[in-house]
Amino acid sequence: MTGLERLFDLALVVGLPVVALAVLTAKELRAAVALFLSLGLLMALVWARLDAPDVALVEAAVGTGLTGALLLASGLAAPAPPQLPGPLAQRLLLAIGLAGLLGAVGLGVATAGGDPGLRAAVLDNLQRSGVTHPPTAVLLNFRGYDTLLEAIVLLVAAVGVGSLRRERPVAIGPPGPLLLELVRWVVPVLGVVAGYLLWRGSDAPGGAFQAGAILAGGGVLLVLAGKLSAPRLASLRVRALLLAGPVAFLAAAALPLGQGGSLLQYPPAWAKALMLGIEVALAGSIAVVLLMFFPALAPARSGR
Amino acid sequence: MTPWLWFALSAVALFAVGLHGLFSSRQLVRQILAANISASAVLLLLVAFARRAPSGDPDPVPHALVLTGIVVSVSATGVALALARRLRVRPPGSRRR
Amino acid sequence: MSPRELIAAALLAGAAFFFFAGTCGVLRFPDVFTRLHALTKADNLGLGLVVAALALQAESIGLVLKLGLIWALVILSSAICSQLIARSALRAGVTPWSRR
Numbered sequence: 001m002t003g004l005e006r007l008f009d010l011a012l013v014v015g016l017p018v019v020a021l022a023v024l025t026a027k028e029l030r031a032a033v034a035l036f037l038s039l040g041l042l043m044a045l046v047w048a049r050l051d052a053p054d055v056a057l058v059e060a061a062v063g064t065g066l067t068g069a070l071l072l073a074s075g076l077a078a079p080a081p082p083q084l085p086g087p088l089a090q091r092l093l094l095a096i097g098l099a100g101l102l103g104a105v106g107l108g109v110a111t112a113g114g115d116p117g118l119r120a121a122v123l124d125n126l127q128r129s130g131v132t133h134p135p136t137a138v139l140l141n142f143r144g145y146d147t148l149l150e151a152i153v154l155l156v157a158a159v160g161v162g163s164l165r166r167e168r169p170v171a172i173g174p175p176g177p178l179l180l181e182l183v184r185w186v187v188p189v190l191g192v193v194a195g196y197l198l199w200r201g202s203d204a205p206g207g208a209f210q211a212g213a214i215l216a217g218g219g220v221l222l223v224l225a226g227k228l229s230a231p232r233l234a235s236l237r238v239r240a241l242l243l244a245g246p247v248a249f250l251a252a253a254a255l256p257l258g259q260g261g262s263l264l265q266y267p268p269a270w271a272k273a274l275m276l277g278i279e280v281a282l283a284g285s286i287a288v289v290l291l292m293f294f295p296a297l298a299p300a301r302s303g304r
Numbered sequence: 305m306t307p308w309l310w311f312a313l314s315a316v317a318l319f320a321v322g323l324h325g326l327f328s329s330r331q332l333v334r335q336i337l338a339a340n341i342s343a344s345a346v347l348l349l350l351v352a353f354a355r356r357a358p359s360g361d362p363d364p365v366p367h368a369l370v371l372t373g374i375v376v377s378v379s380a381t382g383v384a385l386a387l388a389r390r391l392r393v394r395p396p397g398s399r400r401r
Numbered sequence: 402m403s404p405r406e407l408i409a410a411a412l413l414a415g416a417a418f419f420f421f422a423g424t425c426g427v428l429r430f431p432d433v434f435t436r437l438h439a440l441t442k443a444d445n446l447g448l449g450l451v452v453a454a455l456a457l458q459a460e461s462i463g464l465v466l467k468l469g470l471i472w473a474l475v476i477l478s479s480a481i482c483s484q485l486i487a488r489s490a491l492r493a494g495v496t497p498w499s500r501r
Contacts, residue, residue: 006307009307009310009311010310012311012314013310013311013313013314014314016314016315016317016318016348017314017317017318017320017321020318020321020322020325020341021321023325023337023341024321024322024324024325024329024334024337024338024341029331029333029334032333032334032337033333033337036337036340036341039341039344043344043348046311046348047351049307049311050307050308050311050351050352050354050355050362051355051361051362052351052354052355052362052367052370054367054371055347055351055367055370055371055374058371058374058375059374062374062375062378063344063374063377063378066378067340067378067381070378070381070382070385071333071337071385074385074386074388074389091328094324094327094328095324098320098323098324101319101320101323102316102317102320105316105319106313106316109309109312109313109316109349110309110313112312112353112356113356114306114356114357114358115356115357116356116357116360116363117353117354117356117357117363117365117366118363118364118365119357119360119361119362119363119364122363122364122365123361134361134364135364135367135368135371137364138364138365138367138368139368139371139372142365143365143368143369146368146369146372147368147372150372150375150376153376153379154375154376154379157379157380157382157383160383160386161382161383161386164383164386164387164389164390165386166390176485176488178481178484178485179481179485181481182477182478182481185477186474186477186478189474209371209375286375289379290378290382292382293378293379293382293383293385293386295386295389
C-alpha cells in the first residue's frame with residue numbers, strides 16, 4: 001500500500017460525506033441532483049478500491065446512470081417549496097442525536113476485528129455451484145433465496161409504478177436528427193454489451209443486473225427517439241416480460257422438488273444451465289421494470 | 305488504521321449526513337436523495353466489512369447482498385418519484401378535470 | 402520504472418491537467434454554451450490520454466480494442482448530448498454571453 005494509494009483513499013473517504021453534505025445543502029434542486037450524480041460516481045470509485053467490481057458496475061449503471069435519468073425526468077419539473085432551516089431547538093436536538101449515533105456506531109465499527117467472513121466457505125464450495133465467479137455463485141446459487149425475493153420485489157415495484165401512471169403520456173418535442181443518429185449507433189452496441197456482460201457473469205464481473213440496467217438505458221433512448229412506446233401495465237407483452245424473471249426463478253427453484261431435493265437445491269450437473277436461464281429471464285424483467293419507472297413520454301413525430 | 309476501516313467510518317458519517325438531510329429538508333425530492341444517501345452508506349459499510357481480511361479475495365457474500373440492495377433501493381426511489389410526480393400533478397383539493 | 406511506465410505516467414499527468422482545466426472551465430465560464438465547450442473538449446481529450454496510458458500497459462490487443470471502444474462511445478455520446486443540451490438551452494431562451 002503505497003503512500004499515493006493511501007492519499008487517494010483518504011481523498012475518497014473525506015470526499016464522500018462532504019459531497020453528500022453539498023447535495024443536501026445546495027440552494028437549487030438542479031444543483032443537488034447534479035451533485036448527487038457525482039456522489040454516485042465517487043461511490044463507484046470506492047467500490048473499485050474495495051475490490052468489488054460487480055458492485056461498481058451496478059452502481060455506475062443503475063445507481064448513478066438510471067437514477068440520474070429518473071431524477072432529471074421526474075424530479076425537477078414543478079417549482080419546489082423553498083428550503084428553510086427549522087427552529088433552533090430542533091436543529092440542536094438533531095445535531096446532538098446524530099453526533100451520539102456517529103460516536104456509538106463508529107466505536108462499534110472501529111473495534112470490529114479482521115474477520116475474513118464467509119470467503120472460505122464460498123471458495124470451498126465454488127466447484128459445485130456451476131460458475132467460477134464467487135459473487136455470481138452467491139447471488140444465484142448459495143443465496144438464491146434472496147435474489148428470488150428481490151425479483152418479486154421488483155415486480156411489486158413495477159405494479160406500483162404502473163398503477164400510478166397517468167393515462168396520457170407527456171408530450172415532448174420531436175427527436176432531432178442527431179438523437180436519431182445516436183440511437184442508431186448506440187442502441188445496438190448497448191445490446192451487445194448487455195449480452196456480453198450477461199454471458200461473462202459466470203466467470204468475471206457481470207451478470208443479470210448489469211445487463212438488465214444497460215438494456216433499460218437502451219430502452220430509455222428508444223423511448224426518447226420515439227422508436228418504442230413506454231411500457232404500460234395493460235399490455236400483454238409487458239406483463240409477460242415482467243413475469244418472465246420471477247417465474248423462471250420459481251421454476252428453477254421448484255425443479256429439485258420432483259427429484260426428492262429441497263427448494264433451490266440445483267442438481268450440480270444442471271446448475272450452470274439453470275443459472276444462465278434464470279439470468280437471461282431476469283435481465284429481461286429487470287430491463288422492463290427499470291424502464292417502467294420513467295414517466296411515459298410521447299415524442300412528436302418528426303416530419304421526414 | 306487499515307483502509308477498510310477508513311471506508312467504514314466514512315460510511316457512518318455518510319449515514320449521519322443522509323439522516324440529517326431526511327429530517328431537516330422540506331422538499332420531497334431532497335428527502336428522497338437523503339434517503340438514498342443513507343442507503344448507500346449502509347451498503348458501503350457492508351462492502352467495507354467484506355474487505356476485512358488483510359490479504360486475498362474479499363468476502364463475496366456482502367457483495368451479493370449489496371448488489372441486491374442497490375437494485376432494490378433504485379426501485380424504491382422509482383416508486384417514490386412516481387408518487388412525487390403524482391402528488392404534484394394532482395395537488396390536494398383540486399378538481400378532477 | 403520502465404520507459405513504457407514513464408510514458409504512461411506522463412500521459413496520465415496530461416489527462417489530469419485536461420480534466421482539471423475542463424472543471425475550472427465549467428465552474429468559471431459565464432454561460433451554458435461556453436461551459437459545454439470546456440466540458441466536452443477537455444474531458445474527451447483527457448479521457449483519450451487516460452485510454453492511451455492504459456493501452457500502453459494493457460496485456461492484450463483485445464483489451465486495447467475494448468479501451469478504444471470505450472473512448473469512441475464516450476466521444477460519440479458526449480458530442481451528441483452537448484448538442485442536445487445547447488439546442489434545448491437555445492430554445493428555452495438562454496442568450497449566449499457576449500463581451501460587454
